[in-house]
Amino acid sequence: MKGNKRLFATAVAILIIAVAAWFLLTRGKSPDMADMDGQGHSDYMLMLNTGTKYKVGQPNTLEFMIHDKNGKVVRDFETMHTRIMHFIIVRKDLANFQHLHPSFDKESGVFTLTGLQFETDGEYRLFADFTPSGGMAQGHEHHQEMSKGQTLGVSVVAGDANKYRPESIGYSRMSDSRENYSFALQSKGSELERVLRFTVSESGKPVKDLQPYLGALGHVVVLSEGDLMYVHAHPDESVGNETGSVSFEVHFPRPAKYKIFAQFQHKGKILTSSFVLETK
Ligand SMILES: [Cu+2]
Incomplete structure (x- = not known):
């Protein structure tokens, strides 16, 4: 009987330690x-x-x-x-x-x-x-x-x-619109080394006075579908925005379907557009 009691006490102790460990791991203040x-x-x-x-x-x-x-x-x-x-x-x-x-x-x-x-x-x-x-x-x-x-x-x-109901990012999409703004994307270069050129238009007219947003004419974040590979790109500032478009050099990590989020600022407002591009 004594042996059984000790076994029981040990089992209880292990259980308490396990619960405490679980509690600390899942609920604890540790980051x-x-x-x-x-x-x-x-x-x-x-x-x-x-x-x-x-x-x-x-x-x-x-x-x-x-x-x-x-x-x-x-x-x-x-x-x-x-x-x-x-x-x-x-x-x-x-x-x-x-x-x-x-x-x-x-x-x-x-x-x-x-x-x-x-x-x-x-x-x-x-x-x-x-x-x-x-x-x-x-x-x-x-x-x-x-x-x-x-x-x-x-x-x-x-x-x-x-x-949670995940949705497909859909097919390749090279344009977007928000309110009276429209956004067009042109992609040049080889499959993984691309120059992405964005044109922002307001009421059908190319915007030539984009404002610097966070110190650049635009910010582009590229994320792959599924595994969310992350690429952050900034524009080639030497060209400027006089042509009504902004170009970014983007290295895609591997062939995949990507969603591209491009952000610009115009008239004090931040404009966020999105596109879908597939690389082979
Ligand atoms: Cu930022």
Whole structure:
């Protein structure tokens, strides 16, 4: 009987430890580590302090940090296109796109996005696009390393994942429209090395006075269908907008179907357009 009692006590202890571990892993305050699928190897990690579950149709607050490979919080970033952090949110079927800029508390290294809205139940992917300041090795002299842009991804769920109904991104589509604006895309070059030329028109007339948005004439984010490979491109500034169009050089990582989100600014308004392009 004594042996049985000890066995029972051991079993209870194991159960308690297992439940506690599960609780800590799923509910604990420790940040969720981002899964890195599709983005390849990186020396950095995106740590979500606010978990991976968010509400639909009401404002969410999202807090995160960037850790280096030693688990240290990164606090020094280069300014790229007027911001230290570009944050992209897409529903996993690419039906939904947001480009946001979180506030940053340098002391704690915490980035905060408030008022974040998810329109529908579903699975979303978040991308942090940033450039850590080059090489300040601990206890060593300051090394001026080349700063390298990083993109880290993390998956989250808004609302009820069971209600998520992914939609197809559809066939190739080289035009888009929003209110009285229309957008046309021309693609030149070989299959994976392309020059994408966008023409923005207002009431049928090409817009020749696009305003710089985040320090560039436009921003393009390219995402592959399914595995959400991420490419961020900026325009060839030497050409300007006098011709009524803006060109971007884009290297597509591999043959796939891509959704292209292009953002411009005109008359103080940010215009977001989307296209679908297939590379072979
Ligand atoms: Cu940005």
